[in-house]
C-alpha cells in the first residue's frame with residue numbers, strides 16, 4: 001500500500017524514430033520511499049528520468065511529481081525535485097561554492113539561505129574544506145559529491161539519482177550510499193537508477209526491473225530474492241558458470257556432490273540472481289542470454305561475486 005504518492009507515472013511511451021524506448025511504463029512511488037529502477041544498458045532508465053525532469057516529452061502518457069504534471073505544470077513539478085544526472089554537469093571553471101550558489105539562485109533561495117545551505121550540505125558530503133576549490137581541480141568522486149550537495153541544498157521533496165556512483169571505486173560508492181540513505185531519512189522520496197545491482201539491493205525499499213522499455217516486475221529486494229530460494233550453487237565447467245537455486249545450504253551442498261565440474265561455490269542468493277532469472281540478462285554491461293544448466297529449482301548461466309557465506313570446492 002503506497003502512502004502519499006510522490007512520483008506517479010501512467011502509461012509512459014517514448015519513441016525515438018524507430019526505437020520504442022519506453023513501452024507503457026506505470027509506476028507509483030510513495031512519500032519517503034527509496035525506489036531503484038534497474039535495467040541493462042539501453043533499457044530506458046535515463047529516458048524515464050529525463051521525462052520526469054521535463055528535459056524531454058513523452059510520446060504518450062503522463063507523469064506527476066507530488067501531484068504536479070510534468071507536462072502541464074512544468075515549473076511546479078521541477079521545483080519539487082533535485083537531480084544528480086548521469087554525467088558530471090558542473091561548471092569546471094567555477095568554484096564549488098559558486099556552482100552551488102548559482103543553483104540556489106535558480107531555486108529562488110535568498111543569499112543568506114544559500115550561504116547556510118552551502119555550508120550545511122558541503123559538511124553533509126564531507127567537502128567543507130573544498131568550498132573555494134575550482135571544480136576542475138576535483139576528482140570524479142568529489143565532483144559526484146558536489147552534485148549530491150547541489151541536488152539536495154534546496155531541500156527537494158523528490159530526488160532523482162541517475163547512476164550516481166557510475167565509475168567510482170567501491171569505497172567512494174559506499175560513502176555516496178550513506179549520503180543517499182541520509183537524504184531518505186531526512187524525508188526525501190528517491191528514485192535511483194543503477195545497473196550496479198548490489199546498490200539497489202543495499203539501498204532500495206522497492207525495485208523495478210526494466211527491460212527494453214517495459215517494467216517486468218516491482219517488489220522489495222527481499223521478496224524478489226525469496227522467489228529464487230535462499231541458496232545458490234555456482235558450478236564451473238570449461239570456463240562456463242551455471243547456477244542452481246535451493247531452499248537450504250544443505251540441499252545446495254548435497255547437489256554439488258558426485259558431479260563433474262572444475263569448481264563450485266555455495267552462496268546466498270542475491271538480487272542479481274532474481275534479475276537474471278526474470279530478464280535472462282545481466283543488469284550491468286552487455287546484455288547476455290541466460291544459459292541453462294541441469295538440476296536444481298531454477299538455473300541460469302552467469303558468474304558474479306555473490307555475498308554471504310561461500311564454500312569453494314573442486315574436483
Ligand SMILES: Nc1ncnc2c1ncn2[C@@H]1O[C@H](COP(=O)(O)OP(=O)(O)OP(=O)(O)O)[C@@H](O)[C@H]1O
Nearest residue numbers: 016019021039040041042043044045046047048195
Ligand atoms: N536522444 C535519443 N535519440 C535516439 N535514441 C535515443 C535517445 N536517447 C535514448 N535513445 C535510445 O533509447 C533507448 C533507451 O535509452 P536510455 O538512455 O534511456 O537507456 P538507459 O537504461 O538509461 O541506458 P544506460 O544504462 O546505458 O544509461 C536506447 O535504445 C537508446 O539508444
